[in-house]
Each structure stands twice: as C-alpha cells, then as structure tokens.
Amino acid sequence: MATRKTSPKRRTRRPALTAATADKHALYERSVQDPEAEIDFIDRVFRAARGRAPVSLCEDFCGTALLAATWVKRSPERTAIGIDIDKSVLAWGTEHNLAPIGEPGRRVQLFRRDVREPMPGRGVDVLVALNFSYWIFQTRAEMRGYFERARRALGRDGVFVLDAYGGWESQEPMLEERAVRGGFTYVWDQDSFDPITHRAVNHIHFRFKDGTKLERAFTYEWRFWTLPEIRELLEEAGFGDVRVYWDTSPDDKHELYRVRRRAENQPGWLAYIVAVR
Ligand SMILES: C[S@@+](CC[C@H](N)C(=O)[O-])C[C@H]1O[C@@H](n2cnc3c(N)ncnc32)[C@H](O)[C@@H]1O
Known part of the structure; x- marks a missing residue:
C-alpha cells in the first residue's frame, strides 16, 4: 500500500489566538497601523512641499516604533529616531520590529523621554505624531509648547505631520x-x-x-481638539504654512488625501495636518 506523503510545503496551522496567548502590542499594530501607506503619504507631501525625498524621520509617541522600522527599510540612506515615555513598549519594539530587520534596524535610535523635551541630535526632515497621540495635551499652553518643540526638532526645511479625527x-x-x-x-x-x-x-x-x-x-x-484649534496653535508656534489633507476618495475602501481649505461635514472623518516649518 502506498504511503501518503506529506508535502514539505504544507503549512502547520497556527493555534487560534486567545486572550491568554495574544500579545496586545501585536494586536494593536495589526488593527490600527498601516506604516507602508503612511510613509507613501509622508513621501508625497514632503516632495510636494520641498521638491526632494525626505531622509530623516522622528516618530514622536513611537510606541513599538513600527513606522520608524518601516521607514529605514525603504532606503539605505534613511535614518529614524523614535521617542516614547514608556520603557516597556520601546523594549518590545526593539525586540519585535528593529532586531529582526538587521542592518536597517541599526539606523533607528530609540529614546525614552517625554516628547516635550528637546529632540536629541540634528534637525530632521519629517517629524510625525500619529494616531492622535498628541491629544494627551489638555490645554492650549501645553499644546503650543509641544508644537514649539516640534518646530525646533525640524531641520531648516522640515515638515511636521499629524493626524486628527472628528465628525458628529x-x-x-x-x-x-x-x-x-x-x-x-x-x-x-x-x-x-x-x-x-x-x-x-x-x-x-x-x-x-x-x-x-x-x-x-x-x-x-484625551482632549478632543478641532482642526481650527490645531491649525491656530501650529501657527502660533511659528509654522508658516499649515495644510489640511482631507480624504477625497469617493468610497470607503480607499483613501485619497488631498489639500482642502473647506469640506462638507461628515459623520466621521480622519484627516492629516501638514505643517511646514
Ligand atoms: C497610541 S500610542 C501611539 C503608537 C504609534 N505611534 C501609533 O501611531 O499608533 C501612544 C504612545 O505615546 C506614549 N506617550 C504618552 N505620553 C507621552 C509623552 N509625554 N512623551 C512621550 N511618549 C508618550 C505612550 O507610551 C504610547 O506608547
């Protein structure tokens, strides 16, 4: 009788995730982050503002530094800094996002500190604060102070990229x-x-x-901030040109962010703000 061979390529089925086996940082990354799309967006808006490709990135509130890790993999020239106040999340990011990618991972420097402290090193091309993390600042004075530090962290032609959400x-x-x-x-x-x-x-x-x-x-x-408040505080912090990128895609499946000065009200929206130094 012929023995049935098992294909060496046959995949072993992973055990189903449960609350006991899952890792919350991995779940978070898979649920809410899309670093490839975000870097495509950053490249596009930086090129539109400055006419060249960006090289250096600082990811404020970096958490597991997934964006920074994806950034340095795009090109051997690229460098990144990640800043977060939580030592344990930085350790997770080093183990799961930086160490596994080898050489590019060594072009990312992580710092455990408050984002309001001066950024270490030279001014960067792009500073990002994503997934609304900067909404932890509760007063106008605190937010303006953070935006002033963000401006100082940028190189002469640097760009600050943030996101915001809203709708009734x-x-x-x-x-x-x-x-x-x-x-x-x-x-x-x-x-x-x-x-x-x-x-x-x-x-x-x-x-x-x-x-x-x-x-x-x-x-x-968080304090729930509105786009006019964010824009005014960025301008008060010294940013000369603040642009709102609104999702103009006709359907829910795609995103197509374009600069807009006015928009129709919507039940729920997500927008990017790009502040040019
Ligand atoms: C929602 S996570 C953001 C993760 C990731 N950057 C993203 O886009 O999804 C917010 C992170 O901000 C960090 N954080 C909160 N307050 C901070 C502060 N004042 N300075 C630096 N990091 C801070 C937290 O430790 C946490 O890892």
Whole structure:
C-alpha cells in the first residue's frame, strides 16, 4: 500500500489566538497601523512641499516604533529616531520590529523621554505624531509648547505631520467592532465625551473566537481638539504654512488625501495636518 506523503510545503496551522496567548502590542499594530501607506503619504507631501525625498524621520509617541522600522527599510540612506515615555513598549519594539530587520534596524535610535523635551541630535526632515497621540495635551499652553518643540526638532526645511479625527459620530458613546485577519476582533470604545471640557475617554478592546477578551487593552484620556484649534496653535508656534489633507476618495475602501481649505461635514472623518516649518 502506498504511503501518503506529506508535502514539505504544507503549512502547520497556527493555534487560534486567545486572550491568554495574544500579545496586545501585536494586536494593536495589526488593527490600527498601516506604516507602508503612511510613509507613501509622508513621501508625497514632503516632495510636494520641498521638491526632494525626505531622509530623516522622528516618530514622536513611537510606541513599538513600527513606522520608524518601516521607514529605514525603504532606503539605505534613511535614518529614524523614535521617542516614547514608556520603557516597556520601546523594549518590545526593539525586540519585535528593529532586531529582526538587521542592518536597517541599526539606523533607528530609540529614546525614552517625554516628547516635550528637546529632540536629541540634528534637525530632521519629517517629524510625525500619529494616531492622535498628541491629544494627551489638555490645554492650549501645553499644546503650543509641544508644537514649539516640534518646530525646533525640524531641520531648516522640515515638515511636521499629524493626524486628527472628528465628525458628529466621534463625540457619541459607541462601540465599533472590526474583524481583523488572524482571528480576532478589534473594538474601538468611545466611552465618554464632555462637551464643556472636551475631555474624551476611549478604550481599545480585543475579542477572540473562543469567547475570551482583552478588555481595555489600551485607554486614552484625551482632549478632543478641532482642526481650527490645531491649525491656530501650529501657527502660533511659528509654522508658516499649515495644510489640511482631507480624504477625497469617493468610497470607503480607499483613501485619497488631498489639500482642502473647506469640506462638507461628515459623520466621521480622519484627516492629516501638514505643517511646514
Ligand atoms: C497610541 S500610542 C501611539 C503608537 C504609534 N505611534 C501609533 O501611531 O499608533 C501612544 C504612545 O505615546 C506614549 N506617550 C504618552 N505620553 C507621552 C509623552 N509625554 N512623551 C512621550 N511618549 C508618550 C505612550 O507610551 C504610547 O506608547
């Protein structure tokens, strides 16, 4: 009787993720980050502003430094700095995002410090603060102070890239669930919003097919800032040219960010702000 051969290429099935086996940083990266698309966007807006390709990047609030790691892989010239206040998340990023990529990973320097402290080293081409992390600053004075430091961290023709979200649905309590490839569900929980202070508390939960959950894997206590406030504070901090990139894609499946001065109101939106030094 012929023996059935097992193809050497046959993949062994990974055990399904559960709350006990999952790593919250890996889940976060897979749920909310798209560094390739973000770097395409940064390259495009920097080229539009400066007529050349950017080389050096500083990722403020870098967390696991996924963006910095992706940045240096794009070209052997590229360098990156990542800044985060949390030692453990930087250690995770070094182990999972920088060490595995070898030489490019050695072109990333991570610093454990507050983003309001002066940035180490020479001014960079691009400074980014993404996924609304800078909304931890609660007052105009704090935000202006952070933007002034951001401007000082840039080289002579540097560009600061931030994101923001809004729309009437972004101020109401709600749970938004999205299935993520790999067998888990990402849950964005808009827990509370105070219309007097604009203090917003949001959580990220993860749910698994076996019914287990990672509740409040991440919690964000932000001031909910508006685009005019952000723009005015960037200008007060000395940025000469502040552009809003609005998603002009006709459908929900794609994104096409273009500079816009006015936009039609929408239930929920995400925009980029590009401030030129
Ligand atoms: C939502 S994560 C951002 C991760 C990633 N950059 C992204 O775009 O998804 C926010 C990070 O900001 C860090 N953080 C909070 N306050 C900070 C501060 N004052 N200075 C530096 N890092 C800070 C936290 O430790 C956390 O890793």
